[in-house]
Amino acid sequence: MSKGFKINELVVYPAQGVGMVERIENQEIGGATAEFYIVRILSNNVTLMVPVSNATNVGLRAVCSKKKATAIIDSLKDRSDFTGYSGQNWNRRYREYSEKLKSGELCDVAYVLKELLLIGKDKELSFGEHRLLEQAMGLLSLELAHAMEVEQDVIRTDIEALFADVIRPKENQ
Known part of the structure; x- marks a missing residue:
């Protein structure tokens, strides 16, 4: 392979x-x-x-193709698969998300990023969850930037714009 x-x-x-x-x-x-x-x-x-x-x-x-990078960005826009914060133990979520980040699969990294951004809308993320969020953002934005031949900050800004309705202002975190 x-x-x-x-x-x-x-x-x-x-x-x-x-x-x-x-x-x-x-x-x-x-x-x-x-x-x-x-x-x-x-x-x-x-x-x-x-x-x-x-x-x-x-x-x-x-590194993924430009076509796959575009599909990943489209998947971030789709919130139909988000079931909402279920009250699931943060430790269990942390383990699940850590495993997804270790998988190396871009769709898993995107899933973790989307879930944590959306959960963060309803409740404050734990320190560990916030670190996972930053890790997922870094992994995803850098690979997408290389795939799409743009700067990482451009991708990060685009992702943040997709979630502008759910990202808490920094002073409130």
Whole structure:
């Protein structure tokens, strides 16, 4: 399923976000030689070594297409799947959302962002939920920006505009 990635190609690593393949190198580990992608995550400059043979299993993938990015933005506009704040334990929601962010699937990241923005309309988010919201916004906006070839701030502003009716002013948070 996974195609080989090339040097200078943008890729997405689950829960870390968009990175660039800086090099592909062989390393000897435990007496065996293995090939690794050396990926620098753009948002925080962290460097990851991803075994080429295990890249698909860990969820390393190409940045989404422009068409998929547009579909993700459209999915954010659709609120028909939002069931509302059900009073569900914040800890249970936090675990569920954390797993979705770790999945690396863009639609899961968008789901978490939308849910937390809409829940935040009715109640104040916990500190952990607010961190997840920021993580989801960062992951989603950076990948969509690269897919659509615009600045991340443009995507972030567009997303915030979609939820202008539910985002609380900062002084009230």
